Amino acid sequence: MLKKIFATRFKLLAIVYLFIISVSFLTRLVLFIKSFSQIDPNPLQIIGIFLIGLLNDTLMSTFFLIPFVLYLWLVPNKIYFKKWHRFILYGLCLLAFTILVFNAVSEWFFWDEFSTRYNFIAVDYLIYTTEVIGNIWQSYPIVKLIIGIVVLSILVLLFTKKYIKAEVTNRISFKYRTLITLILLLLPVLVFLFGSNGAKQFSKNQYASELSGNGMYDFGAAFINNQLDYDKFYKTNSVNAIFTTVKKDFIANNSQFQSDSSTSITRTITYPGDQKNYNLIMISVESLSGDFLSRFGNTEHITPNLDSLANQGLFFSNLFATGTRTVRGLEALSLSLPPTPGQSEVKRPNNEGRFSLGNVLKSKGYTTQYLYGGYGYFDNMNYFFSNNGYEVIDRSAITNEKDIHYENIWGVADEDLFTLAVKTFDANYKLKKPFFSQIMTTSNHRPYTYPEGRIDIPSHTGRSGAVKYTDYAIGKFINDCRSKPWFNNTIFVIVADHCASSAGKTELPIKNYRIPMIVYAPSIIKPSTFNGLTSQIDIPPTLLGMLNVSYTSKFFGFDIFNTPANLRRAFISTYQNLGYYKGNQLIILSPQQKVEAFNVDSTNFTTTPIKSLPALEKEAISYYQSASYLLHHRLYQFKK
Missing domain, CATH: 3.40.720.10 (Alkaline Phosphatase, subunit A)
Structure with missing residues (x-):
């Protein structure tokens, strides 16, 4: 069956897929070399970077190939087999090659700036195109880069030209094209519904995890998850329990709660003497x-x-x-x-x-x-x-x-x-x-x-x-x-x-x-x-x-x-990892109700994983969950 399909017009998808994973592999390899000193010298970790990377590249390709699938489905045989039609295929492939090479170059600069694949920062930047494009234009030799990207893409096209124009031996009817198309379009739907980029979190070394990701795929995940409901994605406790915990910390000699409501942290802060x-x-x-x-x-x-x-x-x-x-x-x-x-x-x-x-x-x-x-x-x-x-x-x-x-x-x-x-x-x-x-x-x-x-x-x-x-x-x-x-x-x-x-x-x-x-x-x-x-x-x-x-x-x-001193703590975060640092110990809350605990070296701030710390974990959950609760219910409002 597959042999017959590859003897049809759909073999073009294999050519583009191979280019996707080739460019993605080379991008990953270059970033790996750049960050080699930050990666643990562990053969299994290195294998994981490239194997999980291949998986993420393949998941991304199911979305990238959608325009090709639709085009191959809709073009009638009488047009597809015209000699002049191959030039349309060349144009489509050149556009795809250019996008992929452009993305690879962009990933290099994004990694150089943030040491990560595309994330919520890239999503934010997409909104403010004037500032971002202006910043890129003022920061990098854009004209030279674009010329180089186009030239490289043309060279790739010339190299793959014979495979793109190779004669297709099997014509395929619209009925069977539709069947194949439905199967192919089902793949990105399944990836969207059940897939995630979570597989890249296979290592405690964050550089290794990010290297195993795919920039385009991670961008999509960040775009979808740019707003995260705390109660849906993070570990929670009862509403009464979380507010009881945080309100204990707010009790001080110069403060008094204004309400007996279990969800109110409103309190009067009083200092002796006149306002300065x-x-x-x-x-x-x-x-x-x-x-x-x-x-x-x-x-x-x-x-x-x-x-x-x-x-x-x-x-x-x-x-x-x-x-x-x-x-x-x-x-x-x-x-x-x-x-x-x-x-x-x-x-x-x-x-x-x-x-x-x-x-x-x-x-x-x-x-x-x-x-x-x-x-x-x-x-x-x-x-x-x-x-x-x-x-x-x-x-x-x-x-x-x-x-x-x-x-x-x-x-x-x-x-x-x-x-x-x-x-x-x-x-x-x-x-x-x-x-x-x-x-x-x-x-x-x-x-x-x-x-x-x-x-x-x-x-x-x-x-x-x-x-x-x-x-x-x-x-x-x-x-x-x-x-x-x-x-x-x-x-x-x-x-x-x-x-x-x-x-x-x-x-x-x-x-x-x-x-x-x-x-x-x-x-x-x-x-x-x-x-x-x-x-x-x-x-x-x-x-x-x-x-x-x-x-x-x-x-x-x-x-x-x-x-x-025993009440002092700090909050640190990315857009999805929430840290609670107190007494040389760190709790990290992550999606899928994940909780991790670490000891922190007070001299160099290095962290060592340790077993769960129930009391500190309870505090971390209470602060983050209660803050989310107050915002969601519009209880963090100023009243004159």
Whole structure:
């Protein structure tokens, strides 16, 4: 039967399938060589990479071949067997070859940036085509790459031409074409219904697992699973049990629950004395890994201004970001909320009126703002912040082109953003009200471009230059602020949104979530270092504590200076793996109700698998499940 089918027009599918797995194998081999030092020298693991990889390549091919199947089904015999028709087949194959080669090149650059196959980041990027295409155009030699891809695809076509045009010995009627087509189309349906890319999680080494994946197939899985229902995919406990667990941690000397409802975490936070109406300026810095600072051992000296400010202010040395994207950092810094699975709350629908730092301070008489150097429609920032207690000021507020020294697809240079910020703060001061403003920088992002002559590293040469330029811009901003009448009454908070890279051998490499935070206010805060474990979601309540603000709270974060060491914990995540780090132990919750436990080396943050820790597992489930519950039932809302 198969021999007869391969003697028909459907043999073209075999040619394209062989090309799919050949390109996929070569892509995997190149990425394997690039990441060889990160892979355990285990023959079985290496075999698994390529065998499971072949399986994933085959599953992907069932979808990729659908247009060919439909074409071979619908074209009548009288057209298919015309000599001129072979040129249509050449064109179809050339298009398929070009797409596959283009994808292979794209996977190389995506792996180089994120050390992973396509994932939810790629899905997000698909939405914002203007910024993403602009970023790619500014970062890579696109014209040369496209020419190279087309030339290579043509060469492949010339090599396979004789197989494509080879005479088909069996004509096949529409009836039998339909039968074969139904069988072939059933395959992607079965893969969609029952298949998954979960087979690639065969190894504890995350590099090995990612190498065994297929980029296109993983992209589809990420697209489908971009929103994950916690109760459906993760291990759960009863609603009463989870809220009982988290509410125990919220009991403190200065807090009192407002309701006896089992699902309410609303409580009154009271500080003795008057509210301190200091201005609060939070600079959330794009991709500022802790490892960039000399405090964490960096020897490149690319953050001289931040290093100096760290010595002059309050430095947090054991702070961890909640996620791997800017929107996760913004979520933590505004909502003080654990990173629930799937997309960040910043980008979800119906995210208006959430309990936010902006809403709290606005209710306390503050002017509250969010400043961004790009256009705030990106990542839904304009909508989220404007509907959660902030006035949004973005790139469109800079109307004088003389105020722009440089800009790329992401926005104006950081120094120009800070110039806009200073003008905004001068205007705020005239209102005779305290102000809270969050600034989101953009320059430390590929293509790593900035004005020439500012630092000793040329623009567009890599991450180190971008970090040093952002450091320069922050230093200049602080110096510009010193002469302002509002400076001595202002607390500056400099914190990363996330690390530059979260890739590692394990699913959640803790070290790659460690970020710096500096609280600088020479007239208010004495220089010191806080070494206690801190989560990014602890920052909003901690800052409110510094301001001595008494308020009604729904925050999941703690005022870290009023929290016993035994209660401190951190949340780290990808879009589907949820980590709970406490007392040198880590719990990871994953889909399919999977729970893993690890010991964490406090020196180098390496992890060792251990048996389940029931108490810690219960806490992890309780925090993530209760946060998801409150969002889903719209109970995390701000009420004046």
